[in-house]
Amino acid sequence: MIDMKFVADVMLGRLAKWLRILGYDTYYQSSCSEEEIHALIREGRLLLTRNTDRAGRTGSKSVLVRGNQVSEQLLGLARELDLRPRRSAWFSRCVVCNTPLLPARESDAREKVPEYVFYQSGNRIRFCPSCGRYFWQGSHRSRMTAQLMEWGFGGKH
Ligand SMILES: [Zn+2]
Secondary structure (H helix, E strand, C coil), rough: CCEEEEEEECHHHHHHHHHHHCEEEEEEEECHHHHHHHHHCCCCEEEECHHHHHHHHHHEEEECCCCCCCHHHHHHHHHHHCCCHHHCCCCCCCCCCCCCCCEHHHHHHHHCCCHHHHHHHHHEECCCCCCEEEEECCCHHHHHHHHHEEEEEECCC
């Protein structure tokens, strides 16, 4: 089900971030008109919303997200949709702008990331071709991985 694509309604920015971390194509803007949302649904995206009326109007094209904590929201959604994100897809997408990451060229990475990172991570550094950010395995990612494992996403899928 990794091919499932989402549009996250306002108020679901943190949920969108975690879905991107898990590799899911998740459109999110802090404001989005009704027309934009409908266009994104027509593109094949499932609407995630906290708004009961909006969920009612969009029927099977949406999921009403429950809970105020991102953990409740994400775990509830995973149960409802039976999400089984492949481990290989984790951290494959820019958490900021949702673009799939690409391997960074060594010559670019050498300039863009701290020197110790470059020497530790070498050819595993990736970058976002859209916003230009660089990503690598570090303490921040280790904490996110630990959180995902704690939530039960590390199982043998
Ligand atoms: Zn980006």
